[in-house]
Amino acid sequence: MITSPILSPAEAREQIRRGAWTSPTAGMAPGYTQANLAILKKELAYDFLLFCQRNPKPCPVLDVTDAGSAIPRLVAPGADLRTDIPKYRVYKHGELVDEPTDITRYWEDDMVAFLLGCSFTFEQAMIKNDIPVRHIEQNCNVPMYKTSIPCLKAGQFEGPMVVSMRPVPEKDVVRAVQVTTGFPSVHGAPVHIGNPASIGIADIHKPDFGDAVMIKEGEVPVFWACGVTPQAVAMHVKPEIMITHAPGHMFITDCKEERYSIL
Structure with a gap:
């Protein structure tokens, strides 16, 4: 059985970045917000942002990067979304083509990354x-x-x-x-x-x-x-390329869970 270690967000992301952790992140860095990932070309970013705005239950937006930047400045300014998730999924024209642990080779200068709330x-x-x-x-x-x-x-x-x-x-x-x-x-x-x-x-x-x-x-x-909804949408819409997290393999932010609690 695999048990998530208790780490700070920065420590967790460092382990993930060097390939020491490639498993689901449930229970990892307890007390900190985890997020789903969706990466698209800039030309589709507005439509996707509108999709999230119209569907806030499955797609609650926590952060959106500048075009060409892999740094989530609002929730983890020291992180890199190309390397700091245990496993990704790469879809091309709606087909799953790869599940890498690093997406640096797929990253392009016109890409925009979305981080969505995770249960x-x-x-x-x-x-x-x-x-x-x-x-x-x-x-x-x-x-x-x-x-x-x-x-x-x-x-x-x-x-x-x-x-x-x-x-x-x-x-x-x-x-x-x-x-x-x-x-x-x-x-x-x-x-x-x-x-x-x-x-x-x-x-x-x-x-x-x-x-x-x-x-x-x-x-x-x-x-x-669930924030895996964009993956179902990718299969349906078939964009040229869409990169997501692998289900259960989330991005760990620097934000305490209480930041997103209204109680």
Whole structure:
């Protein structure tokens, strides 16, 4: 089993940059905000920003880089988005062509990087409220699913919402909603509770991204909007090139989780 080390954001990114950590980042640098990544050519950046603005649940924007810059100046000015994520995904014309640990060779001077809020950020608050987080307990990646929930179109960008799932004991569901509602910049409250088929998920035990987790008797599947949504959009829209994080392999910012909490 893989257990995330307890490190500062800078220490975590240094380990990632030199290839010493290539696994999912759930539980790594606890107390600090993690983020999803989407990189596009400048010519598509406005449409994507508009897509995020129209779909804030799956795509809450934390930072946008200047064109040609890989430095997220608002959330981690000492970082480099080309090297500081454990694993990336490179899509060309909607097809996944590579999963590198460094995207320096793919970087171009007209690229713009977007960092989007990640639900890993509110998991420590769930744990502090004695709400189990199964993928951390099982030392695996969170399960994620494409749904039948459509995102609002913006320019070329359209496609289905992706959700992450955490099984929650029935007695704790209301508290889970209350806790996560306090983090609107990192997906906030769930978008669905209960029957997976109601949002187009045919088999809860076969996620589209990440790993299946155990759902115990007396637990309810709870679904949050997920920042992997841009990857589903990439498959649908097929831009010339789009670079994202690999699901579960997030960017660790210098921002404390409390920065994005309204409670």
